[in-house]
Amino acid sequence: MSNWDILWSSYDVFLSGFYNTLKLFGLSAVLAFLMGSAMVFLLEGSRPRLKVPLRIFIDGMRMLPFLILAYLLYYGLPSAGIRMSAWTAGIIALVIYHGAYFAEILRGCRATFAQGQVEAAIAQGFSQPQMFMRIILPQLILKTRGLLGNQLIILLKDTAFLVIITVRELTAAASSLSSTYFIPMEAFIVVIGFYWLISIGLELFIKMIGRFGAKRGFENA
Amino acid sequence: MDSSAWGLLIQGAWTTLWISGISIAIGVVMGLLIALLRVAKIPVLHQLLGVYISLARATPLVTLVLFIFLTAPTMGINLNRNVAGIIALTLNTTAFNAEIWRSAFNNFSKEQREAALAIGMTPWVYFRRIMLPQITITSLPGLVNEMSFLIKGSPAIAVIGVVDLTRVTNRISAVTYDPLPPILAAAVLYMLIISLLVWLQRLAERKASRLAV
Amino acid sequence: MPETAAVSIRNLSKSFDGTEVLRDVSLEVQPGEVVSILGSSGSGKSTLLRCINWLEQPDRGDIRIAGDRIGVSDSGKPMSRRELAGMRARLGMVFQGFNLWPHLSVLRNVTEAPIHVQGLSKTEADERAMALLEKVGMADKREQYPYTLSGGQKQRVAIARALAMQPKVMLFDEPTSALDPELVGEVLGVIKDLSKEGYTMVLVTHEMEFARAVSDQVVFLDKGIIIEKSHPSEFFENPKTDRVRRFLELEAPAV
Ligand SMILES: Nc1ncnc2c1ncn2[C@@H]1O[C@H](COP(=O)(O)OP(=O)(O)OP(=O)(O)O)[C@@H](O)[C@H]1O
Ligand SMILES: [Mg+2]
Numbered sequence: 001m002s003n004w005d006i007l008w009s010s011y012d013v014f015l016s017g018f019y020n021t022l023k024l025f026g027l028s029a030v031l032a033f034l035m036g037s038a039m040v041f042l043l044e045g046s047r048p049r050l051k052v053p054l055r056i057f058i059d060g061m062r063m064l065p066f067l068i069l070a071y072l073l074y075y076g077l078p079s080a081g082i083r084m085s086a087w088t089a090g091i092i093a094l095v096i097y098h099g100a101y102f103a104e105i106l107r108g109c110r111a112t113f114a115q116g117q118v119e120a121a122i123a124q125g126f127s128q129p130q131m132f133m134r135i136i137l138p139q140l141i142l143k144t145r146g147l148l149g150n151q152l153i154i155l156l157k158d159t160a161f162l163v164i165i166t167v168r169e170l171t172a173a174a175s176s177l178s179s180t181y182f183i184p185m186e187a188f189i190v191v192i193g194f195y196w197l198i199s200i201g202l203e204l205f206i207k208m209i210g211r212f213g214a215k216r217g218f219e220n221a
Numbered sequence: 222m223d224s225s226a227w228g229l230l231i232q233g234a235w236t237t238l239w240i241s242g243i244s245i246a247i248g249v250v251m252g253l254l255i256a257l258l259r260v261a262k263i264p265v266l267h268q269l270l271g272v273y274i275s276l277a278r279a280t281p282l283v284t285l286v287l288f289i290f291l292t293a294p295t296m297g298i299n300l301n302r303n304v305a306g307i308i309a310l311t312l313n314t315t316a317f318n319a320e321i322w323r324s325a326f327n328n329f330s331k332e333q334r335e336a337a338l339a340i341g342m343t344p345w346v347y348f349r350r351i352m353l354p355q356i357t358i359t360s361l362p363g364l365v366n367e368m369s370f371l372i373k374g375s376p377a378i379a380v381i382g383v384v385d386l387t388r389v390t391n392r393i394s395a396v397t398y399d400p401l402p403p404i405l406a407a408a409v410l411y412m413l414i415i416s417l418l419v420w421l422q423r424l425a426e427r428k429a430s431r432l433a434v
Numbered sequence: 435m436p437e438t439a440a441v442s443i444r445n446l447s448k449s450f451d452g453t454e455v456l457r458d459v460s461l462e463v464q465p466g467e468v469v470s471i472l473g474s475s476g477s478g479k480s481t482l483l484r485c486i487n488w489l490e491q492p493d494r495g496d497i498r499i500a501g502d503r504i505g506v507s508d509s510g511k512p513m514s515r516r517e518l519a520g521m522r523a524r525l526g527m528v529f530q531g532f533n534l535w536p537h538l539s540v541l542r543n544v545t546e547a548p549i550h551v552q553g554l555s556k557t558e559a560d561e562r563a564m565a566l567l568e569k570v571g572m573a574d575k576r577e578q579y580p581y582t583l584s585g586g587q588k589q590r591v592a593i594a595r596a597l598a599m600q601p602k603v604m605l606f607d608e609p610t611s612a613l614d615p616e617l618v619g620e621v622l623g624v625i626k627d628l629s630k631e632g633y634t635m636v637l638v639t640h641e642m643e644f645a646r647a648v649s650d651q652v653v654f655l656d657k658g659i660i661i662e663k664s665h666p667s668e669f670f671e672n673p674k675t676d677r678v679r680r681f682l683e684l685e686a687p688a689v
Contacts (some may be wrong), residue, residue: 114531114533116529116531116532116533117533117534117535117536119489119529119533120527120529120533120534120535120592120595121535121547122489122519122522123487123489123522123525123526123527123596124522124523124527124546124547124551124595124596124599125519125520125522125523125547125551125552125599126519126547126550126551127515127516127519128515130550130551134546134550135535135546138537139535139536139537142537215579216536216537216579216581217536217579217580217581217582218536218537
């Protein structure tokens with residue numbers, strides 16, 4: 001039996017790792033994006049109350065490695081009496097960490113907006129949340145799609161760190177297969193192929209948004 | 222945390238710094254070489270390098286570190302953990318740096334070349350004395366930014382047992398039974414390192430924008 | 435009993451960082467009336483207009499839209515955001531810089547507020563929007579996006595967008611100042627049609643001849659004070675103050 005046959009016989013291990021990674025990625029990408037958008041919404045208005053704390057939070061996250069945050073949640077917090085599973089800690093870490101990065105990307109773009117569009121919406125009777133959701137956020141997404149796409153790929157890659165805090169994701173699958181059968185080369189080639197595929201899928205998705213934007217005169221940011 | 226814990230922590234920080242430092246140094250130079258090869262558009266090689274860059278950018282560092290560390294022995298190579306870590310970090314950062322260098326090359330004005338050749342410079346002298354210095358300045362902010370990313374990715378080497386600034390917190394808490402303080406202390410040290418790089422990046426940006434005028 | 439004024443401004447004052455931009459301004463706009471506000475740059479025209487829909491908050495005085503006070507609720511407290519939004523929806527505003535929303539098509543720019551602020555169904559909103567786009571001559575461009583339009587076309591869409599909320603009063607802040615001269619006419623034409631249809635309008639403009647032709651009342655602001663308020667023929671032919679006379683000589687030598 002060749003090494004590849006051995007791998008094929010345990011394709012279910014890959015599939016479940018792949019599925020877990022996709023689940024980690026999808027769930028935390030959505031939540032992190034919502035969190036980033038919510039932070040930018042809280043920064044709306046002329047004198048946002050939360051400006052200073054949000055600034056500190058965002059800059060703080062951008063100066064930390066992702067893994068140290070995961071460590072903090074998974075190994076550190078139990079000594080403060082807060083205990084959670086590796087999976088939960090992993091998702092929370094991904095969401096908090098990348099939420100801050102998404103917020104920074106969107107905030108940077110928001111700062112370049114002309115005030116007029118917002119006034120036009122206020123003059124028409126939009127509430128703050130409506131205006132943010134319907135006028136500002138769609139444009140932020142169209143304008144920052146390149147940066148958002150990069151961030152999504154970084155998020156995908158950061159899911160692999162969670163193997164270190166014992167989450168059973170894709171890299172964990174390769175690692176366990178290679179130590180069971182001593183075929184690291186093949187196992188990792190398959191796994192890297194998976195990551196590559198998801199990245200290419202993400203890039204296509206961003207290109208799609210790009211076409212949507214080009215139709216509206218939004219050049220790539 | 223007592224002084225021996227702080228001592229361990231500083232050792233971990235030092236490990237992170239020297240391993241990342243070596244990878245950054247090699248990665249910046251290799252990135253330049255790859256960018257040059259890609260700019261030359263040599264058939265086949267161009268495509269191969271393109272695939273390398275695309276793959277390296279899509280592969281998580283943890284996965285790459287494991288791949289290299291576990292695969293080398295099966296090919297009869299005995300890799301020490303630190304070396305495996307350096308190779309992985311280098312392969313990763315080189316790909317990003319190559320793209321930074323390449324975009325600087327692509328944006329470089331062609332007229333300067335004609336001016337230089339017209340006054341009798343050889344292409345090599347032109348490259349070394351005129352082109353490279355300017356391209357280095359325009360690439361520097363991007364390169365420094367990538368250094369921050371590499372430092373933030375460097376805890377990946379913990380997965381093969383290198384005791385870096387992240388993993389050392391496990392060591393310390395194995396003795397003290399209280400992981401929170403060492404993790405927080407490590408976080409502060411990372412912040413110091415990254416903020417230093419952010420500061421350097423600002424300097425580099427100021428320099429680059431002066432060149433742009 | 436006299437008819438309730440469409441807009442009634444009483445003793446309005448406003449300052450920015452200590453400098454008074456509007457001083458004790460009072461003005462009544464009757465339903466169906468067109469009032470033009472003239473004055474040199476920096477005299478406070480935009481600020482006055484922006485106070486009417488509370489984009490700027492006045493320091494003193496009160497403003498009523500069809501009898502209801504804006505910005506301050508009956509109990510005397512500042513209006514909640516929701517109440518304020520309801521009042522603003524009664525006023526249509528057209529800006530110098532068009533301020534169309536670039537990510538939405540022409541049609542969606544017009545239907546956005548009717549659907550999401552007034553709660554109209556999409557079909558109703560579309561119907562209303564198409565009628566208005568027809569009126570401003572932009573119906574055939576409904577599927578296009580703002581960046582493909584000329585300035586004059588953008589402004590016509592912006593007018594349709596403001597009309598779509600069926601406002602009691604339309605506010606125009608120099609609607610043609612950002613346009614190339616050859617495009618000014620098409621926008622003024624639309625505004626003129628609206629005046630004939632009986633819309634109540636408050637208009638800040640530098641187009642003297644136009645102001646003279648459409649207005650029922652002309653107001654002149656100087657350093658935040660209304661120094662003349664009269665019928666256009668009176669204003670342009672027989673200005674009461676030297677200040678206005680000089681202004682007219684500079685702005686409209688032909689008149
Ligand atoms: N948000 C603001 N903050 C500070 N000062 C302001 C603000 N808005 C307007 N001003 C000042 O108030 C004064 C009146 O401004 P306003 O825009 O109302 O003038 P205007 O008559 O519309 O002039 P223009 O014809 O140039 O549009 C000006 O001196 C202006 O600088
Ligand atoms: Mg003005």
